[in-house]
Amino acid sequence: MPTDPDQLLLQMTASIVDGEPEDAERLAREALTLGLDPLDALNRGFVPGLDDVGRRFGTGELFLPDLVRAGAAMKLASQILEAELLRRGAVRRSAGVVVLGTVKGDIHDIGKNLVGTLLTANGFTVHDLGVDVPYETFAHKAVDVQADLVGVSALLTTTMVGQAKVIEALDKAGLRTRVKVLVGGAPVTREWAGQIGADGYSEDAGGAVVVAKQLLAGVAV
Amino acid sequence: MAIISVSDRKLSVNVLDEAAVRRLHTATLDVIESVGVRFPSERALAILAAHGATVDAATQIARIPGAVVEQALAQAPPTYTLAARDPALALPLDGRHSYLGTDGCGVEVLDAFTGERRRSTLQDVSDAARVADALDAIAFHWVPVSAQDCPPESRSLHELLATWRVSGKHVQTESIVTEREARAAVDMAAALVGGRAALRAEPVLSIMQCTLSPLGHDGGSLEAGLVAAEAGLPVGYMTMTSCASTGPATLAGSLIVGNAEVISALVLLQLAYPGCPVYYAAAQTAMDLRTGAYTGGGPEDYLFGAATNALADFYRVPLSMGAFATGAKEPGWQSGVDGAFSAFMAAATGADMLLGAGLLNGSRLLSYEALVMDAELWSLVRAVCGGISVDDEALALDAIRAVGPGGNFLAHKHTRRHMRSLWLPTLMDRRPYGAWEAQRDGAREWARAKAQSLLRDHRPAPLEARLDDELSALIAACEAEAVTA
Numbered sequence: 106m107p108t109d110p111d112q113l114l115l116q117m118t119a120s121i122v123d124g125e126p127e128d129a130e131r132l133a134r135e136a137l138t139l140g141l142d143p144l145d146a147l148n149r150g151f152v153p154g155l156d157d158v159g160r161r162f163g164t165g166e167l168f169l170p171d172l173v174r175a176g177a178a179m180k181l182a183s184q185i186l187e188a189e190l191l192r193r194g195a196v197r198r199s200a201g202v203v204v205l206g207t208v209k210g211d212i213h214d215i216g217k218n219l220v221g222t223l224l225t226a227n228g229f230t231v232h233d234l235g236v237d238v239p240y241e242t243f244a245h246k247a248v249d250v251q252a253d254l255v256g257v258s259a260l261l262t263t264t265m266v267g268q269a270k271v272i273e274a275l276d277k278a279g280l281r282t283r284v285k286v287l288v289g290g291a292p293v294t295r296e297w298a299g300q301i302g303a304d305g306y307s308e309d310a311g312g313a314v315v316v317a318k319q320l321l322a323g324v325a326v
Numbered sequence: 327m328a329i330i331s332v333s334d335r336k337l338s339v340n341v342l343d344e345a346a347v348r349r350l351h352t353a354t355l356d357v358i359e360s361v362g363v364r365f366p367s368e369r370a371l372a373i374l375a376a377h378g379a380t381v382d383a384a385t386q387i388a389r390i391p392g393a394v395v396e397q398a399l400a401q402a403p404p405t406y407t408l409a410a411r412d413p414a415l416a417l418p419l420d421g422r423h424s425y426l427g428t429d430g431c432g433v434e435v436l437d438a439f440t441g442e443r444r445r446s447t448l449q450d451v452s453d454a455a456r457v458a459d460a461l462d463a464i465a466f467h468w469v470p471v472s473a474q475d476c477p478p479e480s481r482s483l484h485e486l487l488a489t490w491r492v493s494g495k496h497v498q499t500e501s502i503v504t505e506r507e508a509r510a511a512v513d514m515a516a517a518l519v520g521g522r523a524a525l526r527a528e529p530v531l532s533i534m535q536c537t538l539s540p541l542g543h544d545g546g547s548l549e550a551g552l553v554a555a556e557a558g559l560p561v562g563y564m565t566m567t568s569c570a571s572t573g574p575a576t577l578a579g580s581l582i583v584g585n586a587e588v589i590s591a592l593v594l595l596q597l598a599y600p601g602c603p604v605y606y607a608a609a610q611t612a613m614d615l616r617t618g619a620y621t622g623g624g625p626e627d628y629l630f631g632a633a634t635n636a637l638a639d640f641y642r643v644p645l646s647m648g649a650f651a652t653g654a655k656e657p658g659w660q661s662g663v664d665g666a667f668s669a670f671m672a673a674a675t676g677a678d679m680l681l682g683a684g685l686l687n688g689s690r691l692l693s694y695e696a697l698v699m700d701a702e703l704w705s706l707v708r709a710v711c712g713g714i715s716v717d718d719e720a721l722a723l724d725a726i727r728a729v730g731p732g733g734n735f736l737a738h739k740h741t742r743r744h745m746r747s748l749w750l751p752t753l754m755d756r757r758p759y760g761a762w763e764a765q766r767d768g769a770r771e772w773a774r775a776k777a778q779s780l781l782r783d784h785r786p787a788p789l790e791a792r793l794d795d796e797l798s799a800l801i802a803a804c805e806a807e808a809v810t811a
Contacts, residue, residue, distance in 0.1 A: 168615035170570055212366070212544065215571060219618060262433055262501075263478035291620070292433040292472070292690065296445065309617040 110141055114150040117182070121154025124174025126181050133185040143186040144197065151182045155226055162311070172311070173219065176226035183225075199230040201253040201321045204246045206234035208267035213260035216290060219310040220256060227314050229254075240270040244278040252284055253321055256313070257303075259290040268293070269301040285320040289313060329415060329465045329495075330705060332424040332673045336713025339674040341632040347640050350578065354585040355392035357541070362389040363590040364542035367549050370594055377597045390590060398596040399589060404642040406603045408466065408560065409528035411518060412494025416528075417465055417679075419605070419644040424673045424711075425465035426704045428458050428697070429650060429682025429689055430500045432471040436656075438694040438777045446471035446692065452488040454684065454692060457777055459493035460784040463701035466496040468534075468682050471692045479808035482507050483801045486514065486531070491794070492786050498532040498646070498679070500564075506811070508533070508550035510804035512557040517796050526558035533561045534607055534646060537587035539572035548594065555595045555602040562646050563591035564607035568620045571613040577629060584610055585637055592643065606638040609648025609681070621688035622651020623664035628671040635675035646679040647672045650700050654686050657696040657770055661686060665700055669707045694777035695770050702753045702773075709749040719743075752776075 113136060120128035129151065136146040158175040161167040183197075190197055203224055207217050214236045221231045232250050234242060243255050255275060259265045268288045275281050287305040288298050298306035305316040342350070365371050366386045375381045377398075379390040408417040417425050435450045436443055451473050458464040469485040476484040482501040489497050502511050515531040516522050525531075533554040535547035543563075551561045565584030567573030573580030592604045612626035613619070631647050638645035649668040654660035672680050682689075683704070684697030714720075725740035735741050753769040755762060762768075788794070 162616075165616065169613070169618045170575075170615070212538065216618075262431065262472035262474060263481060263503075266478055291688070294434060294445070309619060311617065 110139065113139065113141070114146070117146065117150030118154040118157070120182070121151055121175050121178050122157055124158075124171055124178055126174070126178040129178035129182040130185065133182040137185070137189055143189045143193075144195065147183065147186050147197065151179055151186075155179050169219075169310075172226075173222055176222040179226045180222070197228075200228035201317065202230045202232070202250055203254045203256060203317065204232050204234065204243060204250065204252045205256040205258075206238035206243060207236040207258040207260070208264050208271060209237055209239050210267060211259055211261055211264035212236040213258070213290075216260070216310065217256070217258040220258070220289065220313045223310050223314045224256075224317060227318070229317065240267060240274040243271045244274040244280060247275065247280055247284050248278060254285045254287060254317055256287045256289070256317075259288070259293060262292045265290070265292055265297065268297075268303065272302055287313060287317060287320070328462060329417070329425070330462045330708060331417075331426075331465060332708045332711045334422055335424070335674065335676065335711040336715075337674060337711060338676070339632050339671060340636075341629055341671075341675075342636040347636050350581055350585060350637065351640060353582045354589065355395055357582060357586045358390050358395055358590055359392050360389065361541065361586075362387040363586055364388075364538075365548060365590075365594070366543065366545040369552065370543075370545075370548045373594060373598050388590075390593060394597075395589060395593050398593040398600075399641050399643075401596045401600045402592060402604050402641070402643050403601060405644070406529075406560065408496045408498075408532055409519075409530045410466075410494055410496045411490065411530050413528075415465075415495050417496055419678045421676065421678070424677055424680060426463055426669070426680045426701075427466040427498060427646075427682050428454065428464060428468045428470045429685035430468035430470050432685050432690050432692045433474065434687075434690060435471055435692045436694070438774065438781055443691070445474055447475040448473035448484055448488055450692065451485050452492055453781055454694075454697070455489040456492045456784055456786065457694060457697060457780045458684075459495060459786055460780045461698070461701045463704040464495070464683060466498055466679065467493060468498055469501050470682070470684055470697075472501065477805065477808075480507070480510075480801055480805045483510055483514065483804060486511060487794075487797050487801065490518065490797070491789055494786070496530060496532070498534055500534045500536070502533060502554075503535065503544065503550055504546040505549035505553055506804060506807060508553035510800055512553060512559065514797050514800050515559070516557075517793065517800065522557065529559050529603070531559055532605075533559055535561070535563050535591070537563055537565045537584070537591065539565060539567045539587060540583045541586055543587070543591060548591065551591065551595060552598055555599045555604070558602065560603040560605055560644075561595060562605035562607035563588050564609060564646070564648070566608075566620070566648075567610045569610075569612035569626060570615065571618060571620075573610065577626060577633070580610055581630070581633055581637070584608055584634075589641065592641075605644040605646050605678070606634070606641065607646040607648075608634040609651060610634070611651065614653070619653070619688065621653030622648065623653050623660070623668075625667075627651060627664070628667040631668050631672035631677065632675045635672065635677045639676070644678040646681060647677040648682070649677075649680045650683055650685075650703075651689060652686060653688055655691075656686065657693055657699050657773070661696055662699070662703070665703045666706070669700075669703060670710065673707050673711050694781075695773040698773035698776050699753060699769055702751065706749065706751075 285304040307313040567584040610630040650665040652664035683700035
């Protein structure tokens with residue numbers, strides 16, 4: 106077991122870059138055992154790995170499965186370190202609170218899960234409602250967790266209309282002014298997103314993270 | 327009107343030998359028996375359990391013994407005919423023919439006249455079916471785009487009626503995915519041919535359902551399939567596994583996952599209605615490594631097309647195989663390459679039905695230009711699959727002797743006898759350079775002109791008014807049922 110903190114930080118970075126969730130989990134626990142500051146372990150150990158993976162994905166050197174494995178490793182490490190932060194009364198600033206789900210009548214979830222993983226990896230707090238989610242449930246959850254953003258997935262032309270109904274439900278709950286809505290799914294187009302009054306749309310999971318960040322930064326997309 | 331099919335192909339492509347097919351089959355049985363497949367339908371689970379499957383009620387996963395799978399599949403008829411409203415356009419699935427259908431189910435259309443991209447409507451379903459009706463290369467219809475201006479609960483039925491109104495060709499739907507809609511569709515098809523018994527004998531409608539990869543089904547699709555199978559309509563289940571996302575990254579692994587989905591669904595139908603006509607359907611691909619997208623196209627598609635046919639042959643059921651899938655955004659080099667290779671591989675291995683002409687952008691965007699171009703590609707594939715004849719007449723020794731060294735064969739009678747069996751393009755540019763330079767047009771412009779002319783002038787005879795009313799009333803009844811449900 107390495108006792109040199111710098112060495113440990115490098116290994117943390119590598120565990121994300123290599124996409125090894127078990128290593129990331131073990132290293133997060135070691136950091137706490139060795140008395141490292143959890144925030145330091147996150148920001149100087151794991152986050153640089155994620156940044157590196159993101160950069161190399163952007164240049165086309167790494168592929169989506171690399172990104173997902175890195176995300177899975179990041180999730181395990183953050184869970185451990187954030188639990189410790191919480192215990193100490195400190196909170197890591199979230200990039201935003203997101204409620205995510207596949208709309209009622211639809212049980213496709215791979216795209217939605219991918220968006221959830223990538224958002225989590227990028228520092229968002231994600232509440233995944235799963236599949237076949239009633240319209241109102243999105244609104245209820247958004248109230249409960251004080252969501253900044255609601256992501257609604259639909260993979261069927263017949264369930265796409267449910268995205269509009271989720272927006273209506275958010276409107277009814279009086280949330281529409283402070284909660285941004287992101288829609289996606291194979292049949293969904295930018296025009297459809299505009300037509301139903303969604304704030305953001307992306308054709309793929311990587312793009313969804315970019316749009317989410319822009320929306321919460323107040324950038325029009 | 328005749329239908330251009332690939333018939334009695336003279337060449338074959340083998341991507342999997344017998345031992346490889348058997349390995350895939352054995353591995354698939356292992357997966358179905360030990361891992362299981364999710365059937366989110368109480369009716370389906372009850373049928374499977376009654377025949378020896380182990381059912382986990384909480385997860386809705388059924389584990390079916392291999393022997394049950396094999397015995398059930400052996401009940402499926404190896405050949406049958408897809409009937410058509412126009413009897414001359416019936417399609418025997420006899421292992422000797424490959425037929426091309428349109429693609430589905432897109433959500434946008436490139437307008438044939440303005441080129442504008444817009445959301446699809448019922449009018450587009452009707453227009454596309456009319457163009458497909460006029461193209462000899464198209465043997466049967468899928469619903470190419472979704473009628474998004476119709477209510478979701480009856481949309482599939484409006485699409486079906488719109489297609490029947492303009493075409494006497496066989497219709498295979500991919501959008502009837504609830505038990506309620508399936509019952510209405512069966513009633514509509516029965517009304518069209520004069521009753522349930524007539525429909526069983528002349529299935530003018532076949533039903534395609536999608537699986538939910540990996541290793542799952544959709545409850546509505548299972549129940550709709552059971553309704554159709556009970557009525558004797560041919561039913562197929564299509565896997566769309568995507569290497570590295572909904573299937574393993576290896577082609578063999580994805581074939582096993584998809585095979586488990588498809589045959590487990592066909593087993594369900596055979597257990598419920600032994601001997602009912604079923605078919606294998608597939609459109610596997612490899613995920614785009616950079617975006618995760620399922621667009622179709624690329625070498626994996628082409629290999630899947632040939633390999634899946636080997637599996638369907640092994641199970642002795644017809645195959646409806648995805649082809650022409652492409653991520654191209656407009657008709658051109660990419661869509662041509664994807665269409666040509668995928669259609670060739672599926673046809674050269676003897677796929678019974680090929681889907682589908684006319685869609686771009688991962689089967690989301692209907693292009694009339696692409697539809698006409700795909701039809702020409704099909705005629706090219708057909709010519710290739712015709713192979714080379716080497717009988718006395720084809721050897722042409724008399725003509726060779728008569729012409730001798732030098733000279734030419736232009737005016738020889740042998741040429742006159744055979745020249746019309748040479749392939750003649752309508753969209754490929756073989757003009758002199760100067761002729762092209764004066765016009766600067768090509769396949770896209772010619773395809774567009776043809777589509778525009780068909781849209782203006784091809785007016786098939788309407789359905790008899792009384793029948794049209796009856797079919798509309800059945801849709802209205804189904805809508806009323808949806809409201810009270």
